[in-house]
Amino acid sequence: MPLSTEQLLHLYRQMVRIRRFEEKVNQLFLEGVMPGTLHLYIGQEACAVGVCEALQQTDWITSTHRPHGHAIAKGVSMDSLMAELFGKTTGCCGGYGGSMHVGDPAVGSLTAIAIVGGNTPVASGMALGFKLQKTGQVVCCFMGDGAVNEGAFHEGVNMAAIWDLPVVFICENNKYGASTPVEQVVKLEKLADRAHGYGIPGVTVDGMDVLAVHEAIAPAVERARSGGGPTFVECETYRFIGHSRSDTRGYRSREEEAEWKARDPIARLAAQLKESEQATDEALTAIAAAVEEELEQAVAFARESPARAPEDCLRHVFTEEGAH
């Protein structure tokens, strides 16, 4: 079923929110006002948004060291994300997690796991828990191309496969593991071919096209929910910026970058919306303006929020009430 205009505009808004959030935090980081490190999602927005659009509020995602986009797409508030990046008490992890661990269980966004491949068995375990409790919930496990070479990936995907768990594995193949080209570390042409080794479906989609991502994920989610088991979906995508804060991208050409930037998922959807006359320039500008307002407010919220007391670091190692 084709998406309604309202849904399409929602996808557009979500991608713009992620893009602008990332550009903003990058700027704040370069200005030296934001601590930590950053793995930005710029360029990959269609993946998170296309996936989360296919999920219900009660479904869960597990994320990676590059989690801001996933969290925003699943519904973590920009205020609490920004505050987390500033290490404030009002952050979505109370300042205990930072950029690489953002998430909010209240909206089904698990505290991100920044060990490559480390979230795969955890996602399968969550799906096992939901299956045993017959809740009908689905888990979407985001990972990068690097994860498919981790042992934990193998163990986690295999378990999901043998037990028909309600999980969808989403591999965002952004072509580089830090600086290493994926073709240097994987013999397969398509990462999705790994799925055949587990006896589950594997598909490859254009990760720069939010509609294509959604179209591939929606049936995989329904298959998972109805007891059909996991699907592995490879989203071919590209991060427009470096791997992390110190990356000057010497390992890839500016020409290659330009080719991918020409496939910008936000510009693409904007063009589609205008061509189909589902949105005017003015409507899209209004969305962008609303996002700017939300963003400015998030920055103000984060900056004005109370800092952690140093000794707060001693809390939350164990549940405070202990055994019960």
Added chain:
Amino acid sequence: MAVAQPETRTMTIAEALREAIREEMRRDERVFCLGEDIGIPGGFGGAFTVTLGLAEEFGHQRILDTPISEAGIAGAAVGAALAGMRPVADVQYADFLFCAMDQLVNQAAKMRYMSGGKVAVPLVMRAPSGATTRAAQHGQSPESYFIHVPGLKVACPSTAYDAKGLLKTAIRDDNPVLFFEHKLLYGSKGMRAEKGALSPVGEVPLDDYTIPFGKGAIRREGTDVTIVAKLLMVYKALSAAEALAEEGISCEVLDPRTLVPFDTELVVESVRKTERLVIVDECPRTGGWAGEVAAEIQEQAFGHLDAPIKRVTAPDTPVPFAPVMEKYYVPDEQDIAQAVREVLRWR
């Protein structure tokens, strides 16, 4: 007024653990087991028979046989716990925990902290520990690694009574618990019986009881030297104490029961009385639990000590195979008695 005594049954540790799991699974639908060979019909009931017969009562969804995938087992337990279940996972040998280190150390132990206290990971990971002529990769005592990981609790039962009570506490705890069981203490029967095992049996109440974490037990009262030991070493320490008593030396033997949290107070109290401390541990010496206890006690009770604290541990080598070498490797009664005599030379 006569107090009704709870009904008890004589059990081995393996049986006591099985009863704990059975009772908790009956009590709470969220509790389930996952591990290798734990419920296969005609199989072993886990490497040491602890889950034998449970699949017949609870079915194969709740006694879930897994692939040989220790990282997967630990990770799935983390995920299931996050999804509201109370998994009791196990590895066949504690040595295999190393295959699952990332899941245990980076995920299980840290998810709560990284989330700012928003999520909990109530899982139990059972692990058979100790040297049993299986050599270097099936005979380690890796408890010490895990006391170094903030966010993990570590339990080490040495009696059948404790095994049931501590496992029930572990299952009800909202935090991840590493639960170490000594292979020579299980009392597994039939084809899984261990040669040379001590297999202590004890009276175990048939009703519901728990043992709080962080409360050690005095296994033998004494006045001259305090010996702290865990798992199999509790029994070695008790034998040594028995022999030393004939020499007129009175040893107090303490069993911490859990390493995290650790009952420092019990040891300090005892050392106030005896003024001497020997720690016995099957873990290798360097960076081990025994050294940690020694450091803690000298910080808290230095003024009470009349002699340097002595450690009796395995040497800093892998676990050897040849029985004659393994016997040398594992601390025994003579090693403990020798250490006690040494600390008593300081008068």
